[in-house]
Amino acid sequence: MSAADVWRRWLGGRGRSLGAGVLILASLAVGRVITDRLPDAESVIEKPIERRGVIGTPIALRIGDVTVTEVTGATSWASVSEGKRTQGVWLAASIDLLPSRRESGLSYAAVRDSSGHVWELGRGESTCKAPIAGVPMHCQVLIELPRRPISNAELVLRWTNFDDRFDDQAVLPLTLDQATIDTWAGTEGPIKVPLATLGDS
Amino acid sequence: MTVRKVRAPLRLLMLCAVGSGEGRSGNARGSIGRAVVWVRDRPLKQLAAWLGALALALTAPFGGWADASHPPMTVVTADQVVKTGPIDVTITRIRANTRPGETFAAMEDGQYLLVFGTARGTAKTTLTNGELADAIRLDGVPGLEKSFYTNDYLPVTKAMSAKPTVYAVEDSTLMTALVPDLTYEVAWVWRQQAAAPPSSIDVQVQGFTWRQRSLDDYTGWLDPTPTAHLRLPVEVRPPWVKPGATPSPAASPTPAATS
Incomplete structure (x- = not known):
């Protein structure tokens, strides 16, 4: 029996195992390449829905009507x-908030620009918490910003900052030009931030 | 494994090593051939296990299971900007105080160590995952509390595990997040259980890596690793005393001693 026959017999005995192993590894590698190349569908599908409005008009979110006054x-x-x-x-x-359900409020507030910058609450505050369904609430959010104009600025308000998947959020345009920033920088304040009030007054 | 199967490889090894004197080349070829046949006859699982063990053994000259060594840290000076990734940090001074201000509880068995400096957020989004606190660590300091008010004081070998609480110096409020494009004067604060603070401390600045975490697909600034360090002297300051209170002989009546 030649050496080639011996090796052929050896491979024949173990060929199935080796072949299966090679096929599995190849499939995993090909699958990895495909998933790395394809875009991530989840991040697109799960993105919060944006409800646009302006200052003074109510915006209907699933947690209630939000009006930035x-x-x-x-x-x-x-x-x-x-x-x-x-x-x-x-x-x-x-903000005037008319909650439509028990779990409501605005724990997420941010200013964003067209360059991808996002200034979240951070050291700021939101008093729009623990509302009562159906009872109007008057509250405030405070966000810290740099002392420079922010082009295409938008205010974003949402129920929670923990999980924004499939949620909706209010988006309003802001004018944060040099004149506005200079005026605010020259105002020492302090801005009075009382507790949120309930009712129509 | 039977006795015969155990003896067979030993016999083969001996034949390969020693040979049989005269006609050695012929015997060597026969030994190698018998060794090949013997290996070929092993079950596939056994061969795979031996290959795995050989690969593990080959890691020994390359460090084995020891931790990979960190790249050497840069030595920086006070007020020098250190880029950590999402935050530009400078360190200016270190103070020790048994009560830095009104919002701090007085320490009877130790002191607060305050590392003052500046922090500027250079990331595009607000940092909310403790990156500011993870940016600074103290090395070689005994008795540091693992985190505020846990009463878990660490030995000197674990000083790097102690996480500070960060305050904004301007208004002495907690810095839990860092927004983009703003520079803050901050104090990283630890509690230390010791009779006296060290005369100087090695402050380490940690850099971050932007990557996705495989466990939960979270993408962010991870893996804080020391990249720069400096040694600064520690200045002991008198504790804060409530205005109008009678100062103790050892304390100065100066309030708000957070600088």
Whole structure:
């Protein structure tokens, strides 16, 4: 029996195992290449739905109607329990919230621009929490911003910052040009941040 | 495995090593042939296990299972900007105080160690996952608390595991997040259980890697690793005393001693 026959017999005995192993590894490698090349569908599908509006008009979210009534700014704010200063500016948005369900409120507030910058609550505050379904609430959000104009700025308000998948959020355009920022930077404040109030008044 | 199968490889090894004197080349060829036949006759699982064991054994000259060595750290100076990835950090001074300010509980059995510096967010989005606290660590300091008010004080060998609490110096409020494009004067604060603070401390600045975590597909600034360090002296300051209170002989009446 020649050496080739011996090796052929050896491979024949173990060929199935080796072949199966090679096929499995090849399939895994090809599958990995395909999934790496294809775009991620989940991040597109799960993105929160944006409901657009302007200051003064109600925006209907699944957690209730959100109306931003006023946007101001200064370099400091003070609530009943604490106060904060900044080297930048504080944006303060006054909000009327009419909750449509028990689990409601606005724990996520951010300013974003067209370059991908996002300024979230951070050291800021939201008093739009623990509302009562059907009872109007008047509250505020405060966001810290740098002392420079922000082009194509938008205010984003959402129920929670923990999980935004399949949720909806209110988006409003903001004017944060040099004049506005300079005015806010020159206002020492402090912006008064009382507790949220309930009712129609 | 039978006795015969155990003896067979030993016999083969001996034949390969020693040979049989005269006609050695012929015997060597026969030995190699018998060794090949013997290996060929092994079950596939056994061959795979031996290959795996051989690969593991070959790791020994290359460090084996020891941790990979970190790249050497850069030595920086006070006020020098260190880029960590999402944050540009400078370190300016270190203070020790048994009560830095009104919002701090007085320490009877130790002191607060405050590393002052600046932090500027260079990432596009707000940093909310503790990156600011992970940017700084103290090395070689005994008795550091693992994190605020846990009363878990660490030995000197685990000092790098102690996580600071970060405050904004301007208004003494907690810095839990860092927004883009703003520079803050901050203090990284640890509690230390020791009779006296060290005379100087080695402060390490940690850099981050932007990657996706395979466990939960979270993408962010991960793997804090020391990239730069500096040694600064520690200045002991008098504790904060409530205005109007009678100062103790050892304390100065100056309030808000957070600088």
